[in-house]
Amino acid sequence: MPERTLAEQIADSLRRDILLGTLAPGALIKERDNSAGRGVSRTPLREAIRILASEGLVILRPSRSPVVANPSQQEITDDLIVMNTLESLGARLACVNVTDEEMDEIDALHEKMLRISDTADAVDYFEVDMRFHRLITAASHNLSLIDTHAAYMARLWRPRFLAASLRRDRARVLQQHGAIVKGLKTRDVALVSAEVESHMRHLVLNITDIYDRKEHPNQKVAPQEEAAT
Amino acid sequence: MPERTLAEQIADSLRRDILLGTLAPGALIKERDNSAGRGVSRTPLREAIRILASEGLVILRPSRSPVVANPSQQEITDDLIVMNTLESLGARLACVNVTDEEMDEIDALHEKMLRISDTADAVDYFEVDMRFHRLITAASHNLSLIDTHAAYMARLWRPRFLAASLRRDRARVLQQHGAIVKGLKTRDVALVSAEVESHMRHLVLNITDIYDRKEHPNQKVAPQEEAAT
DNA sequence: ATGCTAATTTTGGTATACCAAAAACGGTTG
DNA sequence: CAACCGTTTTTGGTATACCAAAATTAGCAT
Numbered sequence: 001m002p003e004r005t006l007a008e009q010i011a012d013s014l015r016r017d018i019l020l021g022t023l024a025p026g027a028l029i030k031e032r033d034n035s036a037g038r039g040v041s042r043t044p045l046r047e048a049i050r051i052l053a054s055e056g057l058v059i060l061r062p063s064r065s066p067v068v069a070n071p072s073q074q075e076i077t078d079d080l081i082v083m084n085t086l087e088s089l090g091a092r093l094a095c096v097n098v099t100d101e102e103m104d105e106i107d108a109l110h111e112k113m114l115r116i117s118d119t120a121d122a123v124d125y126f127e128v129d130m131r132f133h134r135l136i137t138a139a140s141h142n143l144s145l146i147d148t149h150a151a152y153m154a155r156l157w158r159p160r161f162l163a164a165s166l167r168r169d170r171a172r173v174l175q176q177h178g179a180i181v182k183g184l185k186t187r188d189v190a191l192v193s194a195e196v197e198s199h200m201r202h203l204v205l206n207i208t209d210i211y212d213r214k215e216h217p218n219q220k221v222a223p224q225e226e227a228a229t
Numbered sequence: 230m231p232e233r234t235l236a237e238q239i240a241d242s243l244r245r246d247i248l249l250g251t252l253a254p255g256a257l258i259k260e261r262d263n264s265a266g267r268g269v270s271r272t273p274l275r276e277a278i279r280i281l282a283s284e285g286l287v288i289l290r291p292s293r294s295p296v297v298a299n300p301s302q303q304e305i306t307d308d309l310i311v312m313n314t315l316e317s318l319g320a321r322l323a324c325v326n327v328t329d330e331e332m333d334e335i336d337a338l339h340e341k342m343l344r345i346s347d348t349a350d351a352v353d354y355f356e357v358d359m360r361f362h363r364l365i366t367a368a369s370h371n372l373s374l375i376d377t378h379a380a381y382m383a384r385l386w387r388p389r390f391l392a393a394s395l396r397r398d399r400a401r402v403l404q405q406h407g408a409i410v411k412g413l414k415t416r417d418v419a420l421v422s423a424e425v426e427s428h429m430r431h432l433v434l435n436i437t438d439i440y441d442r443k444e445h446p447n448q449k450v451a452p453q454e455e456a457a458t
Numbered sequence: 459a460t461g462c463t464a465a466t467t468t469t470g471g472t473a474t475a476c477c478a479a480a481a482a483c484g485g486t487t488g
Numbered sequence: 489c490a491a492c493c494g495t496t497t498t499t500g501g502t503a504t505a506c507c508a509a510a511a512t513t514a515g516c517a518t
Contacts, residue, residue, distance in 0.1 A: 003291070005291075005470095005471070005472095006471075006472070007471085007472095030498090030499075030500095031499075031500065032498085032499075032500095040472080040473085041473040041474070042473085042474090042500090043272075043471080043472055043473065043474090044472065044473090046500090046501095047276075047279065047471095050276065050279055050280075051279075054283040056373075062232065062234075062500090063479065063480065063499075063500060063501085064480085064499080064500080065499070065500080066500095075372065075373070078371040078372055078373045079373045081318070081322075081371060081374070082315070082371065082373050082374050082377060085314055085315070085318045086311070086314070089310070089311070089314045093310075142307040142310060142311065143304065143307060144285075144304070144307045144308045144310075144311050144381075145307065145310070145311050148311060148377060152373075234500095234501070234502095235501075235502070236501085236502095259468090259469075259470095260469080260470065261468090261469080261470095269502085269503090270502060270503040270504070271470090271503085271504090272501080272502055272503065272504090273501080273502065273503090275470090275471095276501095292469075292470060292471085292509065292510065293469080293470080293510085293511095294469070295470095459518105460517100460518080461516105461517090462515105462516085462517085462518095463514100463515090463516085464513100464514085464515085464516100465512105465513085465514075465515090466511105466512080466513075466514090467510100467511085467512070467513085468509105468510085468511070468512080469508100469509085469511085470507105470508095470509085470510095471506105471507085471508085471509095472505100472506080472507075472508100473504105473505080473506075473507095474503105474504085474505075474506095475502100475503085475504075475505090476501105476502080476503075476504095477500105477501085477502080477503095478499100478500100478501085478502105479498105479499085479500090479501095480497105480498085480499075480500095481496100481497080481498070481499085482495105482496085482497070482498080483494105483495080483496070483497085484493105484494095484495085484496095485492105485493095485494090485495100486491105486492085486493085486494100487490100487491090487492080487493100488489105488490090488491080488492095
């Protein structure tokens with residue numbers, strides 16, 4: 001019937017809940033409870049869980065309830081390192097492959113980001129930020145890279161969101177974005193590469209900082225129970 | 230019931246069929262036919278298909294039978310580029326993080342590869358080759374990287390196998406592996422990085438060569454042949 | 459023949475029923 | 489009170505049944 005399959009919709013919904021924190025890290029996702037709560041059968045819910053598992057947002061355990069991923073700081077840092085590498089590669093490829101239309105779009109988005117930087121709330125601003133990076137990667141014209149990068153973006157949504165919510169160095173971010181745009185326009189691979197990697201390094205520092213500050217060894221959160229309405 | 234779920238077993242079996250060419254690229258995988266043929270129900274088969282889809286070996290289409298992926302030369306090249314980048318990153322991280330035990334294991338495997346290079350058949354030799362690269366990546370101690378790299382290894386199994394079956398530059402491969410081992414031992418990031426990337430560049434060339442030789446229009450139904458024994 | 463439409467079949471998507479393994483529970487016994 | 493063991497409950501895994509799109513085919517009118 002639908003363009004979008006039930007399992008995908010459920011996956012979207014669950015992903016949203018996980019990323020926004022409504023579904024706490026470590027929470028159990030029992031097939032029966034959740035499917036009943038959402039008024040669907042176990043089959044599509046099950047499939048949705050697999051989707052999220054392949055994205056790294058949910059952990060599957062043999063013969064045991066799936067659980068919302070609760071990545072350690074080390075795991076997040078590992079993800080960031082890989083993502084950094086992918087994005088750097090994407091930017092370098094984009095220098096070669098970006099079309100004029102894409103360049104215009106990137107430029108326009110950057111301009112928009114400059115305009116709204118004072119007024120936009122965290123979520124809106126962050127969405128634009130994400131889109132900026134996604135556009136650059138898309139300009140690489142390497143489908144595999146785009147997919148894999150998108151997967152890491154999804155997995156790192158929450159940490160990145162927290163980092164972006166610290167308004168503190170929005171100025172630096174915007175400046176670096178500007179440098180990246182300039183590098184792309186002039187096809188300056190070295191500049192773009194350096195800026196992307198510097199950009200990421202700051203992100204790693206910020207996120208590390210946030211998690212240190214929270215000082216939580218939330219490796220073992222107390223038994224979480226979850227009931228769907 | 231078992232440690233290994235039915236769906237996973239089916240996925241393994243299907244993957245094997247796909248990689249060995251028993252299931253031709255472009256072939257339809259109908260849920261009913263395949264599940265009946267294997268004497269299992271549609272449910273686990275369905276799940277197996279999703280697993281393979283997430284690995285890029287099978288393409289899902291809305292309301293249409295899944296089909297065995299038939300990657301174009303361009304797509305394979307794209308995959309190789311990403312894999313190259315991941316492997317390079319892995320090697321660089323391994324320079325910092327590799328343990329003595331891991332170093333010994335890598336060294337031993339390289340020695341073994343040298344020993345059997347004259348006598349081993351294509352499959353055995355290739356398995357050792359794959360394992361060598363996997364070990365290096367594992368020494369990065371970055372789990373995300375290891376997983377993602379493994380996914381690309383799986384996706385590129387067949388093209389790489391074809392390339393490795395050309396015995397022609399086994400000598401160069403062994404020499405480069407030796408250089409990588411040496412670089413790891415001396416923690417020479419620049420050397421390791423350069424060698425890995427050169428290694429990969431040759432691989433890209435070889436694979437490109439193979440696919441060019443086969444004539445390109447395999448965009449349609451797949452030309453089936455060859456099993457290098 | 460040709461183009462169109464209506465019945466039919468095929469297909470993937472979803473719901474439900476069933477099973478066996480694993481926890482959770484409870485009572486008994488030292 | 490604690491440790492053990494049998495029973496019940498809960499859980500994920502699998503099989504089967506059902507449904508509605510979509511593709512295919514059959515028939516018809518031109």
